[in-house]
Amino acid sequence: MDQVDQRDLRAFGANPSLPGMPDPYPVYAALREQAPAHWCDGPQMWAVLAYPEACHLLRDPALVRQPERDRLAQMYGNSDIYTKQKLDLPYMDGDSHRSMRHHVLAAYHAIDLADLTGFISSFASARLAGVADRDRFDLVAVLADDLPVYVVSHLLGVPAGELESAAAAVRPFVAARGLVQDGPIAADADDAVKAFEDFFLPLINARRAYPTGDLISRLISDPAGGLRLSDEQMLMLVSSNFYAASLFTVRLLIGTVAVALARYPDIYRALRRNRSLIPSVVEEVLRWDAPAQAVNSSIAERDVECGSVTIPAGDSVTVLVGAANRDPTQFAEPDVVRLDRRPNRHLSFAPGVHQCLGLNLARLQATLALESLADRIPAFGYDPDASVRLVADRFRGYEALVVVT
Numbered sequence: 316m317d318q319v320d321q322r323d324l325r326a327f328g329a330n331p332s333l334p335g336m337p338d339p340y341p342v343y344a345a346l347r348e349q350a351p352a353h354w355c356d357g358p359q360m361w362a363v364l365a366y367p368e369a370c371h372l373l374r375d376p377a378l379v380r381q382p383e384r385d386r387l388a389q390m391y392g393n394s395d396i397y398t399k400q401k402l403d404l405p406y407m408d409g410d411s412h413r414s415m416r417h418h419v420l421a422a423y424h425a426i427d428l429a430d431l432t433g434f435i436s437s438f439a440s441a442r443l444a445g446v447a448d449r450d451r452f453d454l455v456a457v458l459a460d461d462l463p464v465y466v467v468s469h470l471l472g473v474p475a476g477e478l479e480s481a482a483a484a485v486r487p488f489v490a491a492r493g494l495v496q497d498g499p500i501a502a503d504a505d506d507a508v509k510a511f512e513d514f515f516l517p518l519i520n521a522r523r524a525y526p527t528g529d530l531i532s533r534l535i536s537d538p539a540g541g542l543r544l545s546d547e548q549m550l551m552l553v554s555s556n557f558y559a560a561s562l563f564t565v566r567l568l569i570g571t572v573a574v575a576l577a578r579y580p581d582i583y584r585a586l587r588r589n590r591s592l593i594p595s596v597v598e599e600v601l602r603w604d605a606p607a608q609a610v611n612s613s614i615a616e617r618d619v620e621c622g623s624v625t626i627p628a629g630d631s632v633t634v635l636v637g638a639a640n641r642d643p644t645q646f647a648e649p650d651v652v653r654l655d656r657r658p659n660r661h662l663s664f665a666p667g668v669h670q671c672l673g674l675n676l677a678r679l680q681a682t683l684a685l686e687s688l689a690d691r692i693p694a695f696g697y698d699p700d701a702s703v704r705l706v707a708d709r710f711r712g713y714e715a716l717v718v719v720t
C-alpha cells in the first residue's frame with residue numbers, strides 16, 4: 316500500500332468511486348493487492364475491487380436492493396425519493412424484479428432496428444458535418460450531450476421540441492443513485508421526480524387513451540402478458556430506466572471513446588481503414604474507463620464470502636466494476652487500450668442479476684457515432700486544458716471534451 320497517497324486513501328474511504336479523480340486506477344490497483352474488498356467509512360459500505368469476486372457478487376441473490384433503499388429512506392425521512400426508487404428496476408429484487416425485466420425486454424424486442432440505426436446515423440452525421448471544417452470543437456456539446464436525448468425520445472415518442480425540459484431533471488435524479496447520499500441530494504431528487512411527473516404523466520395518459528407503436532405504448536400494452544403497470548411504475552420506468560439511465564451513461568461513453576482514440580492514434584487509423592473493428596474498440600473503451608464505475612449498493616442478507624474477506628449480514632456493499640475491469644488476473648496489460656482482447660469480459664454492464672438492459676442501445680449509439688467521426692475526421696487529438704472532467708459520484712467521463720483536428 317506504500318505507493319498510495321494517504322489523501323487518495325481518504326478520498327476512497329469517502330467515496331470509493333473516486334468521483335472526478337483524473338486517474339483512480341493506481342489507487343484501485345494498490346488497494347486490490349491488499350484485499351478484494353475494502354470498507355469505506357463515508358458511505359458506510361464495502362467496495363469490491365477484484366474481478367473474480369466482483370463477478371461472483373454481481374450474481375449473488377443474497378445481495379438485495381430494497382432494504383438498502385429502506386435504510387436511506389430512514390436516514391432522509393423527509394424525502395420520498397428512496398421509497399419511490401423501490402418501484403425502479405435497479406432497486407427491485409427476486410420475482411418482481413424478474414417479471415419487470417421480462418416485461419421491459421419484451422417491449423424492447425419490438426424496436427425497429429433499421430429505423431433506429433438510420434435515426435442515429437443521420438443525427439450523428441448531421442451534427443459532425445456542421446463542425447467538419449473547424450480545427451477544434453467540443454464533442455460533448457456538438458454530439459454526445461444530445462444524441463442519447465434524441466434517441467431515447469425518438470423511441471419513447473416524446474414530441475420533438477419538448478426534450479430539454481425533461482433532460483434538465485436527469486442530473487439531480489441520477490445523483491440520488493450515487494453511493495454517497497445526503498439531505499440536499501435527496502431533496503433535489505424529489506424535485507426532479509416532480510419535474511418528470513409533470514413531463515411524462517400527460518404523455519403516459521395520452522398513450523393509455525390512444526396507443527401508438529412507441530415504447531411507452533408497448534410498456535402499457537403488456538405484450539408479454541401478466542403485468543399491468545400503474546402510473547407510478549410507468550413513470551419510474553420511463554424517467555429512470557430509459558431517460559436517465561441512457562442520457563448520462565451514453566454521453567459519457569462517447570467522450571471517453573474520443574479520449575481513448577486521441578491517445579491511441581494507431582487504433583483510430585486502423586479502424587478508419589477497417590470499420591469492422593469499431594465494435595471491439597467500443598468494448599475495450601468500456602472496459603478501460605467504465606462510464607458507471609460502480610453498481611448501486613445492496614445489503615447482504617447473510618454473511619457473504621468475498622475472497623479473503625467476509626461481508627457480514629446486514630452490511631451494504633457495492634461492486635466497483637471500473638476497478639475490476641483493470642484486474643491483471645483477468646486482463647493482460649489492464650491499463651492499456653488493446654484491440655486484440657478476445658474475449659473481453661469486462662463488467663461495465665454489470666453482468667448478473669441487474670445486467671444493463673440498454674447495453675445494445677448504448678453499443679449501437681457509440682458505434683454509429685464513431686463511424687460518423689471516422690467518416691469525417693482523418694485524425695484528431697484533444698485539449699486536456701480546455702476539456703472538463705465530470706464530477707458525479709459513481710459516473711465517469713467528460714462535461715466538455717475539446718477535440719483538436
Ligand code: HEM
Pocket residue numbers: 404405406416467556557558560561562564565568605606607609610611612636663664665668669670671672673674676677
Ligand atoms: C454506456 C452506457 C451504459 C452503461 C455503462 C450502463 C451501465 C449499467 C450498469 C452498470 C447497470 C447495473 C446497475 C446496478 O446493478 O445497479 C445498468 C443497469 C441498467 N441499465 Fe444501463 N448502462 C448504459 C446505458 C443504458 C441505456 C441506454 C439504457 C436504456 C435506455 C439502460 C438501462 C438500464 C436499466 C433498465 C438497468 C437496470 C437493470 C436491472 O436492474 O435489472 N442503460 N446499466
